[in-house]
Amino acid sequence: MPHLSELRIRDPFILRFEGKLLLFGTTDDDPWGGRGLGFDRYESIDGEDWAGPFPAFRPPADFWGRTQFWAPEVHLYRDRWWMFATFADGSGGRGTQVLAAESPDGAFQPWSIGPVTPDGWMCLDGTLHVDEAGEPWLVFCHEWLQAGDGRIYAQRLSADLTRSEGDPHLLFAASDAPWARPFRNTDTGYETSAYITDGPYLFRDADGLAMVWSSGGDGGYSVGLARSASGHVLGPWRHQDRPIVDSDGGHAMVFEADGGLALAFHQPNDVPRERLRVTALLADHDGYRLGDAARVAAAGPSADARVLP
Template identity: 55%
Template sequence: MMALQLNDIQIRDPFVLPLPEANEYLLFGSTDPNIWSGPATGFDCYRSTDLLHWEGPVPAFRPLPGFWSHEQFWAPEVHRYQGRFFMFATFSAPGHFRGTQILSADRPEGPYTPWSDGPVTPRNWQCLDGTLHVDADGAPWMVFCHEWKQVHDGTVMAQRLSPDLRQAEGTPVLLFRGSEAPWSRPLQVPSTAELDFPAYVTDGPYLHRLSSGSLIMLWSSFGDHGYAMGIARSGSGTVLGPWRQEDGPLWGTDGGHGMIARTFNGQLFLTLHQPNNSPHERASFHHLKELEDTVVLAPPSTGIGNSGTTPGRQAL
């Protein structure tokens, strides 16, 4: 395996899984050189002990013959749940709607194999970016996006999952629409030029419970300066909200699809990809300051990594 720094790793939708028992971090994401077209290879992960220097790639998922999807493998997240590791990832195929399927492994780096029987998002919906959230009562939910390509004003939805994460239970619940955020802007691409109504993107939801007990959600769309990421707050402290949007984005310039993690010394940091155009996207990490009911970007202090280096493109 190669010794790498962040600038060496092309990755979208980065997701960091801290492993305190091993004193290491795993970095997952959309790692095919071209995730937009052509045959997909799978998902890789990278490992680090200091969030600065990385080893990899490690093949975390490779589809077996007969797997239903062969293209557009997106946004893998890995969550520890009931003694196993579960990957939530987006797949697509001709004749099938895009959706999030759940994979599983007994080791955090994989190899991951299918756990759910195909996508757990509705089979006749265009969906993406499912994330696991275990609510305060212990119930597992998947929060995902109903894609703008089908509903035009993209939405963020919540779907109850069975306790073993094998299947969906009940019907999806609407949490909010992309147009509800004051900072979000209609998508401006050729495919929307002839629409009679604006199209709003919803991407990459990720829920985080603050020390105060408040529940927030990161999610991405487009703002005044390209791809961006904002925060919604749950008024009830549960996944069902109601969700209230912050006025401005947490990250407003050509970057997004993020998540929140902690270093082994307790520092909170934001993970996102920047810029948003392929093949130049890289993981980027930034200090966060936790407030009573939200988080804000904080200036570097002692650094994110175990070595005390400032976070950013070169150092996680």
């Protein structure tokens, strides 16, 4: 049973279910170019020692995704469990697919009619957001490889989560955040600066609707916070001046831990040294800042900050 410090995982996602903590994430040995094998799940009582891995998704033979199985998130919506995850077809197509299961500790199966991100777009890290009217939205990244300045969009979904509806709405570009920094990567064909967008995750707190997301900062891979001025997913979105995580760690999610909010993310960012980090998320005059390591036990309220009043 691996300890927290030994567990290799990218893009972690934690929830509580029936007295257990369930942990999902990017778990393939070669998440960049290897054949996609699926997603695994780990389980814990104390948040320190994790049993597993247990299979959470294995692609059927005719599944369109072939590689880059990334960032599974598991959400409860309309009394069923849904996994939102990134897949690539190996020939330049990449997007978010919806999977379904009767229980979060069961086997997920493809549900949506292919990707629910826009056709022809190179997308990743789609997350489910249900607005105050009960309408489902996909919030996702349009990759810098195609957009240059990576962007985050919101897209309406059908009530049954089988397809997208209408046009995507631009929420913001990575360069809009004062802490985000560009990079140059001629190996991928970009000779000019580009900005990363990764890992949006929305949650509600006492001040309204907020989002954590990742980009490059002064210290490398970083996590920032944006807040919707309207309280609705369409914003407008305003950015915290400084990142929450500012040194070689990212793709975060927020949940309710013992005594307050916690941030789960992976750090460092290089393969194969990624490890799960869980730290307290503390409010201050500028929004949020990172605290010490958080205690997370399986007993308690649902590990999902979106249930907060």
